Amino acid sequence: MGVTANVVSKLEELPSASSIAITTSVNSYFDVLRAIVDVFATRHDLYVFYVTSTIPSKNIENLFGLLGIDSSRVFFVDTISHLMKEASTTNDRYLYIESPTMLEYIMLKVEYLARKYNDKKALVILDSVNSMSIYNGPKIMSEFLHILVTSLRSWDAYMTIIAMKEQNTEEIHSMLNMVCDEIYDAEEGE
Amino acid sequence: MADNSRARCKTGIAGLDNILNGGIPRGNTILITGSCGTGKTTMSLEFLVHGALMGERSMYISVTEAPEKLVENMITYEFFDKKLIDDKKLIFVDLQEIYVKLGLEKLEFTLEDVNILVEQIVKMVKELGVRRLVIDSITSICYRLTSKEEIREFILHLGKELSDMGCTTILISELLPSAQGYSQYGVEEAIADGIILMGNLERRGDLLRTIQVIKMRGTTHSRAKYVLDLTSIGVLIAPLLKGGSVEAR
Numbered sequence: 001m002g003v004t005a006n007v008v009s010k011l012e013e014l015p016s017a018s019s020i021a022i023t024t025s026v027n028s029y030f031d032v033l034r035a036i037v038d039v040f041a042t043r044h045d046l047y048v049f050y051v052t053s054t055i056p057s058k059n060i061e062n063l064f065g066l067l068g069i070d071s072s073r074v075f076f077v078d079t080i081s082h083l084m085k086e087a088s089t090t091n092d093r094y095l096y097i098e099s100p101t102m103l104e105y106i107m108l109k110v111e112y113l114a115r116k117y118n119d120k121k122a123l124v125i126l127d128s129v130n131s132m133s134i135y136n137g138p139k140i141m142s143e144f145l146h147i148l149v150t151s152l153r154s155w156d157a158y159m160t161i162i163a164m165k166e167q168n169t170e171e172i173h174s175m176l177n178m179v180c181d182e183i184y185d186a187e188e189g190e
Numbered sequence: 191m192a193d194n195s196r197a198r199c200k201t202g203i204a205g206l207d208n209i210l211n212g213g214i215p216r217g218n219t220i221l222i223t224g225s226c227g228t229g230k231t232t233m234s235l236e237f238l239v240h241g242a243l244m245g246e247r248s249m250y251i252s253v254t255e256a257p258e259k260l261v262e263n264m265i266t267y268e269f270f271d272k273k274l275i276d277d278k279k280l281i282f283v284d285l286q287e288i289y290v291k292l293g294l295e296k297l298e299f300t301l302e303d304v305n306i307l308v309e310q311i312v313k314m315v316k317e318l319g320v321r322r323l324v325i326d327s328i329t330s331i332c333y334r335l336t337s338k339e340e341i342r343e344f345i346l347h348l349g350k351e352l353s354d355m356g357c358t359t360i361l362i363s364e365l366l367p368s369a370q371g372y373s374q375y376g377v378e379e380a381i382a383d384g385i386i387l388m389g390n391l392e393r394r395g396d397l398l399r400t401i402q403v404i405k406m407r408g409t410t411h412s413r414a415k416y417v418l419d420l421t422s423i424g425v426l427i428a429p430l431l432k433g434g435s436v437e438a439r
Contacts, residue, residue: 102396104417107428112421143431 003028006189007035011158014181016121019149019159021129021176024186026166030067032186036125036160038069046158047122048074049113053100054131056081058088075117077109080131092116100135103144107151114155123158124148129176130167138171145179196408199322199358202240203233205416205427206401214384215408217356219349221328221379223363223372224388229399229418230362233388233425234324235260237360239270242279246321249281251311253330257282268422281318285331299334304344307331312351320357328361329374341377349381372404383407391415391430401427 001009007022014020024032041048052060057076064071074093079100081087087096095109114122126132126148133141145161152159163176163183176183184190198213207213214220222230238248252260260282264270274280289295292310294303315323325331332341345361352359361382363373372379372387379385384406391398402415415430 099396101394102398103431104398104428105419108417108419108421108426111426111428112419112423115426116423140431147429147431 001189003031003186004035004039007032007184007186008039010184010189011036011040011160014158016158017153017156018182019152019161019180021161021163021180021183022186023163023165023168023183026164028187029162029164030063032162033064033125033127034067034069035186036123037064037071037074038067041073041123042070044123045120046073047113047117047120049077049110049122049124049157050074051077051079051106051110051124051126053079053135054128056084056086057094058086075113077106077113079106100132103136103140107144107148110148111151114152114157121156121158123160124152126159126161128162128164128167129172130164133169133172138175142175142178145175149179198409200240200244201237202244203236203425203427205418206233206425209403209412209416209427210406211409211411214358214406216358217353218383218406218408219345219352219359219361219381220384220386220406221361221363221373221382222386222388223365223379225365225367225369225390228388228390229401229420229425230388231255231260231326232420233401233418234326234360234362235264236267236269236424238280238322238324239264239267239274241322242274243269243271245279247279247281247319248322249283249315249318249320249324251283251285251288251323251325253285253325253327255326257284266422267424269424278318281320283314297334298336299340301340301343304335304340305347308344308348308351311348312355315352315355315357323352323357323359324362325359326362327364328378329364332375332378338375338377341375342381345378345381349383388418391417398430400430 037048057078061071077095079097082096082098090096097105149159196215199216200207200213224230241248292306335341363378372385385404387402387404389400391400398417400415401418403411416427417430419426
């Protein structure tokens with residue numbers, strides 16, 4: 001199976017309110033996003049709350065457009081555009097946070113979306129744990145992920161954390177192991 | 191175990207009601223204190239709107255800001271319904287107009303003036319059947335009182351009368367960022383049944399809005415510091431993550 005099929009198949013196995021870390025190489029990154037956003041979320045009619053600290057939200061949306069991925073159900077919590085001086089007017093589709101270090105505001109923006117758009121279940125993507133770890137120490141990151149994952153369970157939402165293989169460390173792996181139900185290698189299919 | 195010794199006045203702010211173990215004990219007079227821009231007025235207005243939506247008549251006494259301007263700001267909130275004002279479930283009072291009506295247009299109040307003012311507020315609460323009251327700000331009123339004894343008399347007298355009527359009251363207190371303690375005159379904090387401190391916390395160059403319940407008579411409550419966000423669906427509250435932080439009230 002290809003990467004997209006692997007990831008979709010894995011996600012299909014999960015009960016809602018699950019948390020999964022998906023490890024991927026840069027080469028398969030967009031296949032993973034396609035699996036989550038285009039296939040799985042569409043099939044299950046889920047809202048996607050996309051927390052980005054890697055690529056500005058407008059760029060991701062443009063890339064989705066180029067790849068033919070429907071992003072109409074995607075709401076971005078963008079922690080990077082302010083730093084890049086690319087943040088434009090905030091609205092529910094694009095919620096900007098000044099810096100990836102303002103972890104509490106990530107939780108609050110996700111809660112805001114979960115409360116406001118509660119007519120469907122949601123899937124939260126954290127992209128990526130590696131870029132978040134550039135700005136935050138392991139202790140506060142673990143605490144943040146633990147609270148976020150736990151609170152999302154109460155919203156019955158899926159949580160997917162993207163971890164880039166090229167940037168993974170033992171510390172990040174241990175942290176994901178501690179906070180997620182599963183760690184899944186998108187390329188190996190295991 | 192549920193803390194059900196006192197009836198609760200639910201603020202309607204989910205995170206805060208959790209912190210307070212179900213809400214503010216009914217009839218309490220509490221101080222919401224903090225420096226400017228920390229969300230005191232916004233949170234108090236939300237408390238009143240939720241009360242009005244639950245059928246409790248709610249009143250906002252403004253000392254410094256025109257009620258029209260406050261209403262204009264509230265239109266941005268999705269939970270706000272202008273009909274609440276039309277139906278007089280939510281009432282705005284401009285204290286300057288009360289001063290004129292009572293002949294209290296002076297810079298300093300005597301003890302007699304203080305009593306006249308308290309009686310007027312109590313009369314409005316009684317006649318209109320107000321269950322939730324916000325005075326924004328108590329600091330501006332206390333500014334006209336000449337001694338700590340007068341401030342003590344004013345808050346004690348007002349608090350007792352309102353509590354006897356089952357009215358839950360929020361007194362907004364303005365603090366300078368550099369202030370020590372929880373109130374401008376040091377008296378308000380000792381008399382109030384509860385203190386909610388709102389502030390700014392600096393962490394590695396980020397400024398976070400915070401909220402902390404310092405005391406609340408009649409209930410167990412969390413004393414931890416939380417981060418809050420002012421959104422169009424109301425105030426949202428999340429736990430403050432532990433990390434090296436520097437207070438910047």
